[in-house]
Amino acid sequence: MPKGRSGACCVLLAAIVLVLRPASLANGAEVLDSRPDIRTGSWVLAFMEGTLCEACESVVPWIHRGQDAFPEFRYVLSYPSPIPAGLQEEAQAAGLYADDRAILGRDLGVEEAPTILVFSSGRSIARLDWPFAEADLLRTLATASILNETLRTPSVLVGGLAPAFTAVDPGGTTVSSEHLGLPLLLVFLSPECPSCWGALDQLATIRADVEIAVLLIADSRGLVPAQEARVRELASTHPDVSWLVLQDLETLSAFGVTRSPTYFAIDWQGVICSAHEGIVFEADIDSMVDGLLFDQSEPQ
Numbered sequence: 001m002p003k004g005r006s007g008a009c010c011v012l013l014a015a016i017v018l019v020l021r022p023a024s025l026a027n028g029a030e031v032l033d034s035r036p037d038i039r040t041g042s043w044v045l046a047f048m049e050g051t052l053c054e055a056c057e058s059v060v061p062w063i064h065r066g067q068d069a070f071p072e073f074r075y076v077l078s079y080p081s082p083i084p085a086g087l088q089e090e091a092q093a094a095g096l097y098a099d100d101r102a103i104l105g106r107d108l109g110v111e112e113a114p115t116i117l118v119f120s121s122g123r124s125i126a127r128l129d130w131p132f133a134e135a136d137l138l139r140t141l142a143t144a145s146i147l148n149e150t151l152r153t154p155s156v157l158v159g160g161l162a163p164a165f166t167a168v169d170p171g172g173t174t175v176s177s178e179h180l181g182l183p184l185l186l187v188f189l190s191p192e193c194p195s196c197w198g199a200l201d202q203l204a205t206i207r208a209d210v211e212i213a214v215l216l217i218a219d220s221r222g223l224v225p226a227q228e229a230r231v232r233e234l235a236s237t238h239p240d241v242s243w244l245v246l247q248d249l250e251t252l253s254a255f256g257v258t259r260s261p262t263y264f265a266i267d268w269q270g271v272i273c274s275a276h277e278g279i280v281f282e283a284d285i286d287s288m289v290d291g292l293l294f295d296q297s298e299p300q
Helices: 054-069 087-091 100-107 134-150 194-205 225-237 249-255 282-293
Strands: 022-024 030-032 042-047 074-079 095-098 115-120 123-129 166-168 174-176 184-189 211-217 241-246 262-266 272-277
Touching: 042 054, 042 134, 054 074, 054 134, 115 134, 123 134, 184 194, 184 282, 194 211, 194 225, 194 282, 225 241, 262 282, 272 282
Parallel strands: 030 095, 042 074, 074 095, 184 211, 211 241
Antiparallel strands: 022 030, 042 115, 115 123, 166 174, 166 241, 184 262, 262 272
């Protein structure tokens, strides 16, 4: 592949992007007036039914005991609105969220109540579907707590060498990361994410002395014909970008990628200077590139 800006595709967890603004109740419980922002922090979301759900009622005290045992998680009880009367006292320190028309639950694949999902930095790390017992919940939280401590995220890679990887260019040739130019803006992108394709327009604003590689995430079958056509179109309008297809889940794990797009700024020495998960504005791109090039010169 000629030296140039490379491209890659990444897909994973769809992010919940709204801001969390809790309102404290008289007894200390919180009612969230927007979705929990699971992109950061550790969360236990319990999806409940509002009325006539004995199983849900039994789970509420289990959640409270889980809070006592594993306080590193933020706990939220999600009910189809409105939140049942009198629940504030039972919920105690857990947050309460009125999931209007169960949209949040459907977005996260919840089909019945009670269901419990555990997230860490936007990653789904555990799930419990009814029926389950309190002991099952506590074991799940214990396992999730361990995973939470060891989970690799893009931000923890900053300051270290970028992991090596291989991908395939549109012509079917295998390309190694060591053959990509530096400094490098590496973009993981899912071709299944419609809004992510539009984010690539900002690549045209990046200064010419920064290489760009876009990694398009695909399964073992590669891209579908419509996606291949899209890549060819983009390659014609962004000829300096290296467009690559990534079919290796181990690379996603090595970079801690779970959201599309995810950006990494890699300097002349192959060190990751910054990482960003999700759609960026032009100012964000400028900041990443400025930090990448600040007080740096190409090694001799």
